[in-house]
Every structure is written in structure tokens, then in C-alpha cells.
Amino acid sequence: MAALGLAGCSSEPSKDARQTGPTEVGYVAVQTADVPVAVELAGRVAAFEMSEVRPQVTGLIRRRFFTEGAVVRAGQTLYEIDTRLYRAAAAEAEANLTSALANAEATRVRAERLKPLAEAQAVALQDYTDAQAAARQAAAAVKQARAQVQTAGVNLQFTRVPAPISGRIGRSLFTVGALVTGNQAEPLAVIQGVDPVFVDIQQSSAELLALRRALAQGGAVPGSTSVGLLLEDGSEYPQRGQVQFSEVMVNADTGTVTLRARFPNPQGLLLPGMFVRARFEQAVDKGAILVPQPALTRNARGEASVFVVDAGNKAAERKVVATRALGTDWVVTGGLKPGDKVIVQGLARLKPGAPIRPVPASKPQTIAAPKPGTKG
Numbered sequence: 001m002a003a004l005g006l007a008g009c010s011s012e013p014s015k016d017a018r019q020t021g022p023t024e025v026g027y028v029a030v031q032t033a034d035v036p037v038a039v040e041l042a043g044r045v046a047a048f049e050m051s052e053v054r055p056q057v058t059g060l061i062r063r064r065f066f067t068e069g070a071v072v073r074a075g076q077t078l079y080e081i082d083t084r085l086y087r088a089a090a091a092e093a094e095a096n097l098t099s100a101l102a103n104a105e106a107t108r109v110r111a112e113r114l115k116p117l118a119e120a121q122a123v124a125l126q127d128y129t130d131a132q133a134a135a136r137q138a139a140a141a142v143k144q145a146r147a148q149v150q151t152a153g154v155n156l157q158f159t160r161v162p163a164p165i166s167g168r169i170g171r172s173l174f175t176v177g178a179l180v181t182g183n184q185a186e187p188l189a190v191i192q193g194v195d196p197v198f199v200d201i202q203q204s205s206a207e208l209l210a211l212r213r214a215l216a217q218g219g220a221v222p223g224s225t226s227v228g229l230l231l232e233d234g235s236e237y238p239q240r241g242q243v244q245f246s247e248v249m250v251n252a253d254t255g256t257v258t259l260r261a262r263f264p265n266p267q268g269l270l271l272p273g274m275f276v277r278a279r280f281e282q283a284v285d286k287g288a289i290l291v292p293q294p295a296l297t298r299n300a301r302g303e304a305s306v307f308v309v310d311a312g313n314k315a316a317e318r319k320v321v322a323t324r325a326l327g328t329d330w331v332v333t334g335g336l337k338p339g340d341k342v343i344v345q346g347l348a349r350l351k352p353g354a355p356i357r358p359v360p361a362s363k364p365q366t367i368a369a370p371k372p373g374t375k376g
Helices: 002-008 083-118 127-155 205-217
Strands: 025-029 032-053 060-063 077-081 160-162 168-171 187-205 220-224 224-230 241-246 256-263 273-291 305-307 315-326 327-334 341-345 356-360
Touching: 025 160, 025 305, 032 168, 032 256, 032 315, 187 205, 187 224, 187 273, 205 256, 224 241, 224 256, 273 315, 273 341, 305 327
Parallel strands: 025 356
Antiparallel strands: 025 341, 032 187, 032 273, 060 077, 077 160, 168 187, 187 256, 220 273, 224 273, 241 256, 273 327, 305 315, 305 341, 315 327
16 A cells, blocks of 8 residues: 555656646737849940941051050040042142132133123123133032042041040051051951940840839839949949830840940949849839748748737738748738738747747747646
8 A cells, every 4th residue: 555655646747647838939020011122133244335446548557646455535546547648639639729719710700801792792692601601610610629628638637547435445456557448347446435334234024024014013113223233253343333224125035135224433343245243123012021031931832821820829820922032031922911920939830720829029038839747
């Protein structure tokens, strides 16, 4: 009997005597917010301006006035073409003009002298008519000679080849002594304006279509046009740019639309042809809800769900729409409403309908299943 008494007073509680309380969980009360739709897209740097330096007259290059790779100013002389033939042509045109002026003066005077004689019928009227016609022809010849003088002067000016735009000039494709022509296919050099520069950004037409639908339905509003850049080495470009425009056609080969942004480039870090990645907020989701990533799970079909605290302090599973992440949160656009208490802690053994003891997750709580009780 003593042994039985000792067994009855044992400190080990029986399985039936253990008591289990509600699981303590941490929750956050979600609210709506304006969430930016940030995108990161590949892009390539393009020159703001580009001009090919071309000769407009034929001749031998006698001198070059620039250093390859240097910055040149618009109007600065870059090459000089042999001027001797063009100076001679200008002198000839001037002489022809002088001759035409002399002839015009002689025919004018002759016509004026024949006029009173023709009125007095001292000479034939036809002679006076011919003199008037000759005077007009001589006047026209003067105009032609003046035009030839202007043409010769322009051609003489073209022997000095200027920079069409300001920018950085590349290597010279022709050397001193080379023969160039006014209609040749190859340029003498290429100038590119590199401050500012353009960045051509490629975005798939499907993404752009989805964005435009969201804007049309009122679920989003246009975002900022400010753009940031990541360089090829992973560093961030210090200056921000602005989106200028979007093309109105889709590239049939790549299925993308080109967005063009403009960036200041005072230090010349961005070079034409360089690959970069552009980051910008293309739109803003109105009324989206941010949910911490640990609170959201997905099933085998990829459907997202979270646990929320229902009115009876029980765990309720709620399916939600979450298509993208933002930092450490999921952007939820459906399935939740402002004020819902989403469970973010104590999810390990949580089941739908299980009783819970919810506490704010921001408070330092120990989120764990309660320990079994003991009986003294």
C-alpha cells in the first residue's frame, strides 16, 4: 500500500493532466500606402549630338588643326584643303564680273543715245529696240557674274573645314596629303556631344502594356521621370537623369520599346556605346498594402496566402494577390483591407482556426508555443 501511495504522489504529471494554452503570435496592422513601381532595365549610352565632318570641295589636305580625342568648338577649323585652284577661280570670277559691268555700261549708254534719234525717226526703230535688248542682256550677265563670284567665294571658304558642332572629336580618318572629294562616302572625322548624353532604355512591350492598363484602370498613377544609373562595374552614377520620351513603335526583332533618358555628364564618365542599368519609378500603386515577407507563403500552385487574426482570436488563412516584392515586403494588391492584423511571428505550427493570443509584433515578445503545465 505504501508503494501505491508513493506512486500517487509522484511529481510526473500524466499525459491527460498536461494543459495547452493558445499560441502566442505577433501581428502587424496593415494600412494602405502609395507604393512606387520601381523597375530596373538595361540601357545603352548614346551621344547627345553626333556629326560627321565631311569636305564640300575636292582637293588635297594641307593641314590639320586639332588633336585627336580633344574637345572642339562649333565653327573651329579642323582641316585646310589646298586653296590654289579655288583662289584662281575666285579671281577669274571677279574678272568676269568686271568685264560684264563694262559691257553693261556700254550697252546702256548706247540705248540711251538711240532713244531720242528713234523718236525723231533719225534711226530705224529696230536699232533702238535691239540696243534696249542688248542692255538688258548685259545687265543679266552682270547678275550671273556676281553669282559666280559668290560661288567661287563659298568654295574658297569650304577649303577650311569647320566643326559642325561642339563635342569630343575622334581619330582623323584622313591624313595630311590625302585627296578628298566633295561627295565621298567616308567622313574625315566624327564629333560626338557627350555632355549631356542620352541613355536608351529597353523595356518589353508586355510590361509596358500591363503598366498602361493599370494606369487606365486607375490602379496606378504615373511615377517620377527621375532615373538613376548603375555602371558596368556595379557602381552608382552620381548624377540623376530625366526620361525624355518613349518611342511609339515596338522593335520587331526584340519585342521591346525604347525609352530615352537624358543625363548630365560633366566629367565624361558616360561614353557612347557603354552598357548601363537604369532604375526609376515608372508608376505608383495607389492603395497597395505592404506585408513583411516572412508572413506570406505560397502553395504548390504558386497561390499566396497569409494568416490574419479573426474576431474570435483565431488564426484565419487569407488568400492574397502579391506579384512583386519591395525591399523586405511583399506588395499586396488584393485580399487584405486596412486594419487587418497579419500574423508575422509564431507561424511555425500555426493552423487555420487555431486559438491564438495575438500581441503587436513591434513589442519585444517571445513568440513560441506555450510549455506544458505541471501539477504539484
